[in-house]
Amino acid sequence: xxxxxxxxxIFLLAVGVGQSVAAExxxxxxxxxxxxxxxxxxxGDSFRVRCGEKEFVVRLYYVDAPETxxxxxxxxxxxxxxxxxxxxxxxxAGVKAKDRVKELLQKPFLIRTRWAIAGGRGREPRYxxxxxxxxxxxxxxxxxxxxAQTKGVAVKLPTGETARLYKEKLESFEAEARKKKLGAWVxxxxxxxxxxx
Numbered sequence: 001x002x003x004x005x006x007x008x009x010i011f012l013l014a015v016g017v018g019q020s021v022a023a024e025x026x027x028x029x030x031x032x033x034x035x036x037x038x039x040x041x042x043x044g045d046s047f048r049v050r051c052g053e054k055e056f057v058v059r060l061y062y063v064d065a066p067e068t069x070x071x072x073x074x075x076x077x078x079x080x081x082x083x084x085x086x087x088x089x090x091x092x093a094g095v096k097a098k099d100r101v102k103e104l105l106q107k108p109f110l111i112r113t114r115w116a117i118a119g120g121r122g123r124e125p126r127y128x129x130x131x132x133x134x135x136x137x138x139x140x141x142x143x144x145x146x147x148a149q150t151k152g153v154a155v156k157l158p159t160g161e162t163a164r165l166y167k168e169k170l171e172s173f174e175a176e177a178r179k180k181k182l183g184a185w186v187x188x189x190x191x192x193x194x195x196x197x
Contacts, residue, residue: 026114028158034131036105043068044097044147046118046126051111058111058129059118061155062170063139063148065101066094066184082149084190093184097147104141109133112158128153144173146183 037048037055044065048057066083067076068091080090110132118126131138142148150170154163178185 026116028112028114030158031111031113033108034111035108036102038102042098042102043094044101044142045152046120047098047101047105049105049111057120057124057126058113058131059120059126060139060142060148061128061130061153062150062167063142064151065097065142065148066090068094068098079149082190083184084188085184086187089187090184093147096183097142100142100145100147101138104133104138105131107133109138114155116153116155118153128155130157140170140173143170144177144182146174146177146181146185150174 031051034049034051037050039048039057041057042048045060045063046057048055064079066079070076070087070091076087076090079094080087083090083093085093112130112132113127116128118128120126133141139148143150150167150173154167156163157166177183178188178190181188
């Protein structure tokens with residue numbers, strides 16, 4: 001016989017799995033003619049956008065750009081270890097990532113989303129997205145330029161490409177950026193390939 005705590009744990013697990021499956025089955029929506037909106041909390045992987053009349057905050061799938069401050073000190077520390085750089089260098093790389101995103105998104109771009117809510121400490125929800133600029137993936141650009149690591153929520157792409165294969169593609173871009181000492185990798189003292197999540 002199950003104790004009430006065990007039943008509660010089983011129930012919560014079932015609900016969590018059900019929500020995960022439901023989220024994976026959401027249809028992709030394509031939003032065109034989207035625009036970057038300057039905001040104090042924007043950074044390299046999470047920022048405000050406007051598509052038509054709707055304005056909201058997005059969070060990129062698959063990537064994690066360095067933090068621009070120490071508000072999430074543990075996360076900034078993890079990023080500095082990943083890139084093999086100091087906390088100060090990590091935050092400087094975060095500012096570069098933020099500036100690069102703002103630069104890249106000065107012209108209209110395309111968003112693909114399933115309206116899945118990304119966690120965060122802000123007061124309003126953030127939605128996971130894929131962004132394309134002139135048919136190029138923003139996530140791929142950031143990782144290729146050493147301004148983000150391959151990490152975070154991964155989903156099957158709208159093209160049908162599996163999360164595993166796309167993640168491997170991004171990891172190869174990250175390895176190349178590391179080898180070329182691009183972006184955050186420029187001052188890296190890491191002696192071995194970082195573990196990716």
